[in-house]
Amino acid sequence: MRESLPLSTTIEVRDRCLCLYLQRAARAVGRHFDEALRPLGLTNGQYSLLMSLNRPEPPRVAEVAQVLAMDRTTLTASIKPLERRGLMASFQDDKDRRIRRLKLTDDGLDLLERAVPVWRDTHDRLDTVVGTDIDRLRQNLLALTFALPDPDEDLSDPAP
Numbered sequence: 001m002r003e004s005l006p007l008s009t010t011i012e013v014r015d016r017c018l019c020l021y022l023q024r025a026a027r028a029v030g031r032h033f034d035e036a037l038r039p040l041g042l043t044n045g046q047y048s049l050l051m052s053l054n055r056p057e058p059p060r061v062a063e064v065a066q067v068l069a070m071d072r073t074t075l076t077a078s079i080k081p082l083e084r085r086g087l088m089a090s091f092q093d094d095k096d097r098r099i100r101r102l103k104l105t106d107d108g109l110d111l112l113e114r115a116v117p118v119w120r121d122t123h124d125r126l127d128t129v130v131g132t133d134i135d136r137l138r139q140n141l142l143a144l145t146f147a148l149p150d151p152d153e154d155l156s157d158p159a160p
Contacts, residue, residue, distance in 0.1 A: 036121070069145050
């Protein structure tokens with residue numbers, strides 16, 4: 001151990017690092033939902049992705065990426081196995097061929113209908129762990145998610 005990096009620094013990071021706390025919680029909650037959704041052949045990420053497509057009009061890839069706070073490359077990689085399973089489809093926008101849109105298939109909708117009760121039961125159990133502060137936690141996480149600058153956006157180019 002170096003004198004310039006004492007054990008007290010390790011303890012400070014362990015006790016203070018919001019990133020560490022969020023990652024640990026996200027992994028634990030993710031594993032919990034993964035296990036609950038496993039009988040349906042879904043992970044929690046796939047469930048969230050499919051649910052984000054449950055809209056009256058097929059969303060653009062960019063819109064889904066924003067909702068899920070994912071970069072487009074990661075989202076594209078996540079889409080492929082769901083397309084191969086026939087749960088969703090991607091297609092070019094009729095008016096602007098540069099834009100890709102995503103939509104659920106009937107099989108995807110059927111699977112989501114079966115998954116929602118599993119998600120609700122799992123979520124109800126987790127809500128009791130957090131207790132009465134669950135709404136505050138959601139608000140704080142949402143604020144944190146969208147308050148930080150997106151590293152994929154060019155900050156030098158102001159939005160139109």
